[in-house]
Amino acid sequence: MSKRASKQAQAALTTEEQTLLAIVKAHPKGVDIEDIKIQLDGWNDNDILTHMNQLSSKQYVDFMTLGKTGKLAFKARSAEEASKTGGMKDEERVIYRLVKEAKNSGIWIKQLKDRSGLHTQLANTVIKNLEKKNIIKWVKPVKTPHKKVYMLFELDPSTELTGGAWYTDNEMDMDFIEQLSTQVYKYIVMKSFPQKVKDAIYPPSHSAYPSASDIHKFISKSGLTTVPLGVPDVQALLDRLYYDGKVTRILKTGARGGDPDRMDTDFDDDEDEDEFDDDFRDGGERVRDLDKGDVWMYKAVKGSALEERNAWTEVPCGRCPVREFCKEGGPVNPSNCRYFKDWLAAS
């Protein structure tokens, strides 16, 4: 069907159809047949369904099922969408609907084919067609780069798929993270020790240590990066420094309670069979971190930089790749060990 044809179809709505469409349009979340009957006097089920079928074939209405009861309901399509899908073939429409339902988390190509119920060959051509018309597009999720995931062309993929600010071209950008955290660490160090007196400490009541949003402001102002970072991203960066032992956190006075010793470790205990569930769960965690707000102030830790070296890894045995075989009198033994030889010759 050409575009012109669809316009003709639109023009060709009967009065009954127009009345019905007005009612359906009034319910953006969908309306079922009972509700329609209440609003239209003298119509029986048959009339409604006949006209509804007409509307549907003219691309004005979608069929849907309501809630868990599985009741049939109807939903109006926007004019823009109606014009976009108006010219589609039925099989194209099926694929379009599935892709649209998946929103910005996308639908995996295999699921798309299965759920559409179309023959693989046909589904492939249809998908290709839609891609060509710039109606749908595919992206590679970071977690499962081998899976093609489809979504509507105009949508931005969700952070679950792109991995968020830390991913460039589907790979975690370690250099970027490293550099940014070094800068953040320097900033915290600057704020953690008094400048005036050498080797002095701030009194324990000191409360001008930076919080996550302070650091977020610092990053945005400094122009360190062109990648837009949210407060949760900065939080992740700070957590990383905290786990590194480079900074410590202090409960902000006046912030709402919680045991400062304990980290927020209470995960939801949903069954998470596959990786995707995992992702959603972690995403939820991130949100919780966010609404904790600025509970913590961050302070640099002295002595984390100057490594206390341990004796064991300094001697060759601590780094020995054949330690398991090392035995006096065996083929690998301390008396003729070449690692020892190198070590003793080196210094």
Add this chain to the structure above:
Amino acid sequence: MSGEKDRLAKAILLEHFGPIVQKVAGGLLERGRSTLVVLVRRLELSAKQVRECLFILIQHNMVTYAESAEGSRMVVYYQININAILLRDRFPLYMKAVRQKCGEESQRMFTEILRHGRANYPLLAANAQGPGMTRDQIADVFKALLDARVVVECRPQDSVTAEDQLMSEEAAEVARRGGLPLTATEMTKLRRELALKRDQYDDGVETGSKRKVVLDLEEITNKKVAVNEDPEQDPDKYYRANFAKLHVFLRNEAIARLAERRMNASAGEVVRKLLSASEHKMRDCGTEAKSEPVSQIMLSSILDPNIPLPVDGRPPGFSGTLDYLESLMQDDLKLVTKESEGGGGQFSVNLKQAAIELKARMMESVVQEKFGDAARRIWRILLLMQKLNETQVNKFALVPLKTARHCLYAMHNAGLAFIQDVPKTLDHSAARTFFLWYVSIPKSTTQLAQSAYHALANLKRRRATEIEARALLIEKMSRTDIIEGDAQLSESEAAAVENLNRVVDQLVGSEIRMAEMLMVLEEF
């Protein structure tokens, strides 16, 4: 574990006492509690040699004996204490600790005690006399050692095997109660009572020989005939080093250094003095979980006035003690805790936590050196969060899943991270199981100690090899004409000597550091 320990113990004995003593001690280590006859037959040495070796080992507090009646004869069993051998490697550390606590002269006297194992006062006074020291000064030096309790008097029981002491005490007690076999509950109760009694008795010894309660008649008669007015100088009294106390000193110093690194020298001083206030009551590293509380005011008065406590924004002349104490409380390490509010706040040091922290820092450093920064972060995350699965680890550490997995398995192989499986179904199918990662400091301590024993024994072996390879050169060096300067070493020989010295120094230095590491792992 015991294999590595035995190997190291034998290496130490060979170095300190030579091959024959090593052989006898080796026999005891391998076979356990034995009689003289068994040892003689097994080791193919003469009875005289074995007996003399045992004498040396007893003198140096490594072997204990027990007499037991077998039929009509008395049989003497000998038993060796491996830990007493292993700690010989840490003598330099002990000597340093004594020097810090009691001064240089005391250290010299302490070294004499280490050299003799057990020594009486006249011997020590004769050997430790420095140039121009009066008799009173020597007596003072000795008293300083006794007061610090790094040296204690030997008791006859010290040479009797602890287990046999226990058994004979128990038997005596049972006999006193009528000699009938006791029920299990009665026996447990009895054992508890005896343990309590022993503890009290040990306390008595710990307080120094001067205040010791006179326990037997023999001692009273000795006292009557004693020529010296000072009972400590009685030539019949022998003294030995008290390593448990030295461990306390060394641990406390390590804790103070931890605070120093974490904050600054002033914080280190605060912790040091906080510990020293109750140091005299600590008998060994395992007993107390916390040091005794000290009030802030009291602490201020004992702090070294030469170390200022700078705090930003406080007026000059302001005492920073409280600020420092509270900052230490606020710190992640939680070294200092507040016990009560009295006297401006009573503070104590959390010894148990500090000991764990010392070990944790060591493991962290091992993880970092062996597996890199990412692994260290992951290790710390697991330490903080207890148990996590792989995807959580990668999320928190902000590293790619592949790296996280790689680090985790590398640490698992090295005994620094462990897996706990939580099956979802009864069939324990791997597909339906959570695999949670965790780290455990006690578990890793054992693993790391094992590796450290191995490495230390290797270092010793290597040093022996290096010296053996240059045996001819060393022999030449000790020739009289070389020493007196009549003949000289060739240029290449001189270079070889220098190289040998450098290599041996490097190995010895590493050995001491390894021994220190083992001390932290095993004793603190």
